[in-house]
Amino acid sequence: MLNKININLKNTVLVAMSGGVDSSTTAALLKRQGYSVIGITMRLTDAEDGDVYSDRSCCSVEMASRARRVCDMLGIPHYVVDFRGAFQKEVKDNFYEQYLIGKTPNPCVRCNTYIKWKPLVQKKNSLSVEFIATGHYARCLKNNETGHYELHRGKDYWKDQSYFLWGLTAEQLSYTLFPLGELTKKEVREIAHTLELPTADVKESYEICFISDNNYRRYVGHRMLIEQRLPSSGNILTGTGEFIAAHTGIHQFTIGQRHKLGIAVGKPVYVTEINPITNTVVIGNYDDLLSNSLIAESVNWINGIPGEPEFEATVKVRYRDPGHPARLKPLGEDRVAVYFSESARSVTPGQSAVFYSGDRLLGGGVITKKNV
Numbered sequence: 522m523l524n525k526i527n528i529n530l531k532n533t534v535l536v537a538m539s540g541g542v543d544s545s546t547t548a549a550l551l552k553r554q555g556y557s558v559i560g561i562t563m564r565l566t567d568a569e570d571g572d573v574y575s576d577r578s579c580c581s582v583e584m585a586s587r588a589r590r591v592c593d594m595l596g597i598p599h600y601v602v603d604f605r606g607a608f609q610k611e612v613k614d615n616f617y618e619q620y621l622i623g624k625t626p627n628p629c630v631r632c633n634t635y636i637k638w639k640p641l642v643q644k645k646n647s648l649s650v651e652f653i654a655t656g657h658y659a660r661c662l663k664n665n666e667t668g669h670y671e672l673h674r675g676k677d678y679w680k681d682q683s684y685f686l687w688g689l690t691a692e693q694l695s696y697t698l699f700p701l702g703e704l705t706k707k708e709v710r711e712i713a714h715t716l717e718l719p720t721a722d723v724k725e726s727y728e729i730c731f732i733s734d735n736n737y738r739r740y741v742g743h744r745m746l747i748e749q750r751l752p753s754s755g756n757i758l759t760g761t762g763e764f765i766a767a768h769t770g771i772h773q774f775t776i777g778q779r780h781k782l783g784i785a786v787g788k789p790v791y792v793t794e795i796n797p798i799t800n801t802v803v804i805g806n807y808d809d810l811l812s813n814s815l816i817a818e819s820v821n822w823i824n825g826i827p828g829e830p831e832f833e834a835t836v837k838v839r840y841r842d843p844g845h846p847a848r849l850k851p852l853g854e855d856r857v858a859v860y861f862s863e864s865a866r867s868v869t870p871g872q873s874a875v876f877y878s879g880d881r882l883l884g885g886g887v888i889t890k891k892n893v
Contacts (some may be wrong), residue, residue: 532651534650534652534653535648535652535653535654536548536558536560536653536655537562537563538561538591542709542713542720544588544655544656545713546709547654548597550701552595559597559600560595561599562584563637564605565730602640608632611631611635612632612635612636616737617744620772623774624795624869625869628731629685630687631688653698656701657682657683659673660880669691670691670695672881675699676705677706679706680705684873684885688885689823752769754800755799757782760804768783768802775795776867777792777810779792782804789806791807792804793805810866812861812892814860818889821884821885831849832849833848834847835876836865836877837873838869839867844877845865846863847862848860859874869891
């Protein structure tokens with residue numbers, strides 16, 4: 522049991538270890554810096570679940586085995602903790618239900634907020650351990666003027682993962698370590714090779730971790746079949762209301778989708794709107810994907826609302842989005858209206874809108890409406 526480890530808890534860090542090169546290098550670097558390190562691998566799902574997991578997925582048995590080999594090599598304890606219940610409720614169930622109502626969820630954001638921090642922090646507190654750490658490419662900086670802990674982009678802009686961490690609080694950041702924040706992915710690989718870590722050459726997975734083939738339509742459809750839940754059919758229409766075709770469920774569509782629409786109209790068309798009340802899918806041309814504003818809810822401000830009644834920020838509406846200058850108007854503590862200086866493309870309900878001031882992440886929320 523973890524509470525029987527004989528270590529100096531005041532200099533101890535729990536490292537979330539997936540079995541990949543990033544978390545392995547994180548553990549190795551912290552040990553070299555003098556911390557007492559405990560490797561924690563989260564058991565998130567069952568091997569007998571409906572999907573066959575990739576050996577590069579953080580959910581896989583193989584990745585957990587790799588994490589243990591790294592810990593054995595580093596001479597640090599390794600434990601597997603059972604977070605299956607929380608992962609099922611907060612990530613998998615949410616993912617499934619959101620698609621059924623025509624939204625496009627971001628499971629990585631929810632996993633970081635409700636799994637990689639919340640239960641891990643509870644474990645940290647129960648053990649009176651001082652820190653937790655992950656292999657995210659992000660930076661936690663203390664503002665000497667305010668005394669607050671802030672979340673900033675990682676040095677490697679292409680790899681930066683701060684976007685997925687908008688749900689964290691300043692308190693959580695105060696005991697969180699991001700050893701890779703000042704490194705590039707190339708540098709991390711080089712360090713892993715220098716240290717001869719067994720995960721040095723493990724390739725990255727860009728899949729949804731609990732869907733090995735990344736086919737969310739198949740995953741949602743399979744679960745509907747198991748639950749004997751019939752999809753709600755509806756119509757595909759143009760923006761002017763012209764009938765194009767029938768469809769067999771809005772869970773098969775997402776904003777910006779061009780392929781696998783099941784229609785042929787002689788020109789490229791895109792999904793521009795999904796109405797869960799009427800089960801209607803609206804299609805249009807590329808410019809119809811533009812939005813001049815959005816509403817985000819369930820907003821988290823890491824260091825409090827930056828300004829009222831409104832303030833300027835750069836807003837990302839998806840992970841690889843370069844960001845858009847915008848004016849933000851808070852609508853209470855957990856809701857905000859965003860007005861873009863220039864229209865943003867493919868604003869998608871269910872995805873995250875994340876707010877930056879330079880490299881500093883101010884907060885974020887879940888998009889519920891485009892074009893206020």
